[in-house]
Amino acid sequence: MNILVTGASGQLGSEIREKSIKYSQYKFFFEDSKSLDITDFDKVEVFVVENNINVVINCAAYTAVDKAEIEERDAENINLRGVKNLTSALKDRGKLIHISTDYVFNGKSYEPYKEEDNVDPIGVYGKTKRLGEEHILTSEVESLIIRTSWVYSSFGNNFVKTMLRLGKERDELNVIFDQIGSPTYARDLALVCLNAIDKDFSKLSKIYHYSNEGVVSWYDFAKAIMEISGVVCNVHPIETKEYPTPAKRPNYSLLNKSKIKKEFNITIPYWRDSLRDCIKKIEQN
Template identity: 85%
Template sequence: MNILVTGASGQLGSEIREKSTEFSQHNYFFEDSKSLDITDSEKVKEVIEENNIEVVMNCAAYTSVDKAESEELNAENVNSLGVKNLLLALKGKGKLIHISTDYVFNGKSYEPYKEEHYVEPIGVYGKTKRLGEEYILNSEVESIIIRTSWVYSSFGNNFVKTMLRLGKERNELNVIFDQIGSPTYARDLALVCLDSIDKDFSNLSKIYHYSNEGVTSWYDFAKAIMEISGVDCKIYPIETKDYPTPAKRPNYSLLNKTKIKKEFNITIPYWRDSLKDCIKKIERN
């Protein structure tokens, strides 16, 4: 089977590339924004047709949450129009595995969000990702959407790497404690994406939630990073209002993962265990 991975130089795309060797029964085509701009409908169609692509894993996304507030058109082009282009090119030819976000929710829930929960994004990033979801849900292309949260990896730029760097540069840091969710190690998510390739999409649900197990805050996440890495940096909790950003973020975005665990028959790693694995890999590199 021929698989196209978009956004291949990002965190998830890089993890999929590395782990794809364990799923060598397929042929993989890895494209990043430089080699394949998914906002270019003709180029998308050309790549899919010339390589006889049967499954697209769409890891391409505009993920600069704060910049999206002032660059709404750019965010919409990638997160919404780009998805539409993939669907048009795949119609009658193949399947789509699409990565979405917990930011489609408003953060006002007090229990983990299920897939069918009412969506109400509170920022441009979440709104453009939701529009991409709607294109998929209204399409005839066999597709699954995997919403995830707080992604980090040994590849690219992310919260874990930022904390490790700042922890070595400073004696103390202030980190928000009133935003609650669960981190996701991109390597764990990559394995789920790769495992889903051979599944019968006609028997699957349209939307799934995936993050690592457990619940934490950004403050506790930062504390764990310092503790596991042995970095001597004190972390102090602050409220969201004390660290204003251009984009609003959901205060609570914990995802209920019952559906994906049941239908994919998987066990999801605990977030601290995956964090330890990632930090070990970062330190080796």
């Protein structure tokens, strides 16, 4: 089977590349935004046909949440048009594993979001990701949408690496305590994507939720990053309103993962264990 991983130099794409070594039964094509721009219809079509691609794992996305507020067209171009190009190329040919986000929800819930709960994105990024989902749900391509949250990795830029850097530079840091969610180590999600490749999609649901186990605020997460890494920095809790950003973010991002645990028969790592693994890897690098 031939597998195309788009957005391959991002956090998730890089983790899939690293873990793919153990999946020697597949031939992988790792393409980044330069080698395969998913918004280029012709290039996507030719690539998929010429390389006889059976499965696309779409890690390509416009992910700059704040910038999206002023670059809506660019965000939609990648998060919707790019996805349309992939389904068009895959029609009658292959399957799509697509990654989406907790930002499709408005964050006003008091219990973890289930896959079938009402969506109501509160920012441009979430809106464009939802448009991508809606397209996939109505397309004829066999697809799997995995919604995830608070992704970090030893690759790329993310909250963990920012906290490690700032923690070494400063004595004090203020971090928001009134946004609650579950972090996701991209390496754990990468394994879920790789294990999904040979599943019979016709027997699966269309949408699954995945993050690490446990619940934290950004403040708790930052405290744990300092503790585990041994960085000495005083972290103080602040309210969201004390740290205004161009894009609004959901206050409550917890995803109910019962479905993926049951149907994929997986145990999900606890967030702190995965964080420890990631920090160890960052320090080794």
